[in-house]
Amino acid sequence: MDILKNTNKDKLQKITLVVVSALTLLALVLLLVIIMASVDKSMGDNKVDDIVDSLEFESKPITSTQLVTGSLVLADSDHPYSTDASLLDLIDFKTYRNNMLREDGIDPAVTENLPYQPYTGMQLNEEAIVLAHKMLVDAVKAVSQGSITVDGAYGRQENKGNIKATDFSEFDTGLLVFLADKTSDGTASKYVPLSEDYVKWFQKNAAKYGFSKSFENGYRYVGTVHAKYMTDKDLSLSQYIEYLKKNTSHDKPLTVKDSDGTSYGIYYVACKDGDSVNLPVISDGNGENNAVSYEISGTNEGGIIVTVKLN
Numbered sequence: 001m002d003i004l005k006n007t008n009k010d011k012l013q014k015i016t017l018v019v020v021s022a023l024t025l026l027a028l029v030l031l032l033v034i035i036m037a038s039v040d041k042s043m044g045d046n047k048v049d050d051i052v053d054s055l056e057f058e059s060k061p062i063t064s065t066q067l068v069t070g071s072l073v074l075a076d077s078d079h080p081y082s083t084d085a086s087l088l089d090l091i092d093f094k095t096y097r098n099n100m101l102r103e104d105g106i107d108p109a110v111t112e113n114l115p116y117q118p119y120t121g122m123q124l125n126e127e128a129i130v131l132a133h134k135m136l137v138d139a140v141k142a143v144s145q146g147s148i149t150v151d152g153a154y155g156r157q158e159n160k161g162n163i164k165a166t167d168f169s170e171f172d173t174g175l176l177v178f179l180a181d182k183t184s185d186g187t188a189s190k191y192v193p194l195s196e197d198y199v200k201w202f203q204k205n206a207a208k209y210g211f212s213k214s215f216e217n218g219y220r221y222v223g224t225v226h227a228k229y230m231t232d233k234d235l236s237l238s239q240y241i242e243y244l245k246k247n248t249s250h251d252k253p254l255t256v257k258d259s260d261g262t263s264y265g266i267y268y269v270a271c272k273d274g275d276s277v278n279l280p281v282i283s284d285g286n287g288e289n290n291a292v293s294y295e296i297s298g299t300n301e302g303g304i305i306v307t308v309k310l311n
Contacts, residue, residue: 070298181198
């Protein structure tokens with residue numbers, strides 16, 4: 001009997017030893033993976049830092065138009081927005097959508113079950129309209145609840161009874177998409193609240209298409225890089241601009257990556273019409289400079305934001 005007990009005890013000890021060894025090995029492997037990931041991230045961060053440090057700059061003047069145009073302009077009660085159409089490059093949303101539907105083999109004359117319904121006369125910025133179309137088509141496919149009515153156009157302020165007066169001016173930027181559930185062919189002014197499924201989808205996915213929530217059912221195009229950072233940090237556009245104003249400069253930009261892994265440097269410059277500011281020298285492919293391209297957006301509050309695509 002004692003022999004049997006000792007045998008079982010030996011087996012148990014061996015099994016325990018094997019289990020402990022296996023767990024120890026697993027812990028070491030996981031630790032190694034964490035260390036390697038940390039090293040890779042550190043190397044990646046150092047590489048981006050090196051790229052930023054290598055940027056060259058040249059002084060260029062800023063125009064009055066640049067100060068009040070771009071995807072990051074503020075348009076609210078504290079920052080009156082010019083409705084000068086000559087400053088904007090706008091496209092009729094319904095015409096654009098119909099052309100895209102025809103390319104997909106869908107007859108726009110068939111009004112039922114179309115991906116989405118823009119209000120008649122709705123216009124959007126040329127850059128925003130491409131991603132807005134894709135976002136709305138993908139939303140309807142994902143939620144599968146029929147089409148959505150959308151508004152958000154230069155000079156249009158439909159549904160005023162459902163939108164706060166402080167949000168009116170964002171409609172004039174040509175960068176806003178206002179969402180509601182389907183209301184016949186999209187020409188009706190009746191407001192129908194957005195379904196919960198759509199609300200959740202846009203909250204989760206809008207940033208992938210460059211849109212950040214501005215107010216209830218109102219999504220503002222700011223660009224994919226900015227939208228991702230703003231959404232991750234839960235920042236409004238005004239809070240984002242304030243953060244950049246306090247924490248960045250041309251030689252100390254905010255470095256972020258988009259969903260494709262492309263790195264960008266973003267910085268704020270306080271300036272007025274005619275001021276010269278530091279802008280990146282773009283690489284000609286032969287030199288050491290690492291600025292692939294850059295974009296300028298005015299903020300409509302006394303400055304610009306420069307977004308540099310890094311090599």
